[in-house]
Amino acid sequence: MLVRDGKHPQPEELTAVNNIPANISEIVDAIEKTFGGRWGVWCSDTGCWWASRRHMLSAAQLTAGCVPFLRAADPDQLANCIASQDDLEAQAGLAHATVHPSHDERRRSRNASTLHQQRAHTTH
Secondary structure (H helix, E strand, O other): OOOOOOOOOOHHHOOEEOOEEOOHHHHHHHHHHHOOOOEEEEEOOOOOEEEEEOOOOOHHHHHHOOOOEEEEOOHHHHHHHHHHHHHHHHHHHHHHHHHHHHHHHHHHHHHHHHHHHHHHHHHO
8 A cells, every 4th residue: 555645546546547447457358368368358548458460361351351450449348340341250260261172173173184194295
């Protein structure tokens, strides 16, 4: 306990500074754990809550509206934004999975055909 001067609150009396909760690390840990560690979370000096993906986004995910960073006014709003992004990512992943196998099959077939033609050409 510090000497009380009557002008400043004691540290144990502080619950928030600039709307930043005193238990920020617990809130950050809880949000990160809720979303499987896929997002890094922090609260800026201005009191804004931020989240950053811990992985790169594919073109399909970007097209679906996924973003690498989120900003919110409070932890609850940030958690809702992350949940919405996870939904978009899942939808993009499903679309990605249904589009690319057929594309990959065509590419593999084309590559196999080209390789076969090259081998036939070099053996004659």
